[in-house]
Amino acid sequence: MHSQTELRDRLAALAEPVKPVEGYVDKVMRRSRRLRRRRRVTAGAAAAVCVAVLVSMFRVVGFGSAPQLAAPPPDGPFLGWSAVGDVDAGLVQEATDVWDAAGTGGPHTAVRAFVAMRNDQQLHSIAVLQGYDKQGAARLAFFTSDVSAAKALRLRADRPAPDPVTTQVISLVSPRLTGPVGAVSTDDFGTYAIAVAMPGVTTVRVSNTVIDDEMIGDPDAPTSRLVVQGFPLIATAQSTTISGFVKPNRPLAKMTKVFEVLGDGGADGDARGVPGKVVAATGKQIVVAVQQIQAVRRGQLAVVTEGLVGRVTTVDVPRGEATIDLVTSTGFAGPAYTNISDVPGSVRGTGTSLVMERMPTGDKVYTVHVGNRVVMPDPCQPNDQVGAVTVGRASSDKALEASSVELTPTVDLTHVREVSIMTSSTGGDC
């Protein structure tokens, strides 16, 4: 076999005698039907396995529908929530005695506790109770220790019990939770937030716009329905946001936010935030409708969570409206200082933006860097530090010899719908 032609011939000769056996068409067709059936079964089995794997993955990995928070049924006029952690019966009794002795509401009956625990951290003892006062009204009260009086329990806030159906979290944010009643903490980081969320919430996060983002609580951190968190003295209930998260009982499931609400203030001596709805707005002013207009005075500050909106310039009591000069308006001016570095100065609206000026120059070097927070004291607070409101951030670094720097307001003034007007604790003049 020396040539390819010869090989071709021989291959043909080798294959030539092979003849098909009768009935081969039927055999092919039968075989194809069998193959088709087998493929269908295999495809079905593969689909079933895929579905099973997907379902398992969804269940295990944490995909799927967002968890729903089911509210416990109300306990009459009270929240029907279970207590957080172990309830210290002695502390409940002590708190009840303090509550009864504190004012005209006692004796309190049908007292039940959300929180009653002692520890060596932060506020030492915390109790949150609800019960009927002597008039039969449902009340909610917060108690913490007084570190200046051998950690004796003090009543910090006593308010009507919240709506037992719609409430998802109760809170108290105040700088007056560590000393005698009504006294501001002597600690620079002395504002505390106490938040108790409804059962089913796995994590509560308390964040505050007066501190930088990196210091905001981590929603994935192991916490519980109760959060006690310290903030700088400039923090207020109005700058505090409380978020509740639910983590489904699946290994890799992510936290889902189920609510986000503003903090509640109202400790004895705290400035009160009076809510107002914006009914008219120009580039310079807004007009807000206020139900508690009697508490509003000229010169008070209107704030939102992100910071200062402006200052009340006129109060129309008969109409229940207040007019507020926006921080960027030319009529707006006032003392201010940079947060933490305490560079003093004053802020002034230019009509379109905001400037911090009159900063001292001379031997001592005052520096202001881009992004530094500038705050304005609240006239309804006892001093310049407590409850000072963020007005803006430096738009650029201040030149060494300069006495002014432009600011960027922290509030988007074009989209303000509601404000809180900071009034005195008594409802009178600040």
Place this chain on the structure above:
Amino acid sequence: MRSQDDEGVTAFVRASYGRLLREAFLLCGDAGRAEDLVQTTLAKTVVVWSRLQRSEGIDNYVQRTLINTYLSARRRRAWWEQPFSRLVERQARDEYVGVEQRDWLRRALDALPARQRAAVVLRFYADLSEQDAALALGCSVGTVKSLSSRGLRTLRQRWVEVDATAEHEVRYA
């Protein structure tokens, strides 16, 4: 539509069965296995018949399926009897030369590796171009050249050996 399809399939099977069977025989070296190989190939073709009519040439598909099925089965090995590398007993010679030569070629093909054998059959029996053979084998043209060249060289070596044996037997008979 369905009956039209069935008629088309039947016609195709009738038309291609003999050719494929002979090719399969050269690949397998056994008529029974060749029949099994062709039926499997055609059954696979019938299953995807409607799709084939919308896409590539049916002949190409059948050719490739035949080769793939053959190579896959060879890879599994269980489908095949394991040939001895050396025969323990000397084979009796056929009475007639033609028969002897066919027998020799069949044995020589059996001794080739599967892909070399497929390349030889495709190139020198099915008369496919190198491009078409590459398509059927799922490899490059260069690989086809190499496979068929090595296959051919092996077959020639065997032929030379057989010639020498025959001469030796004649000389000392």
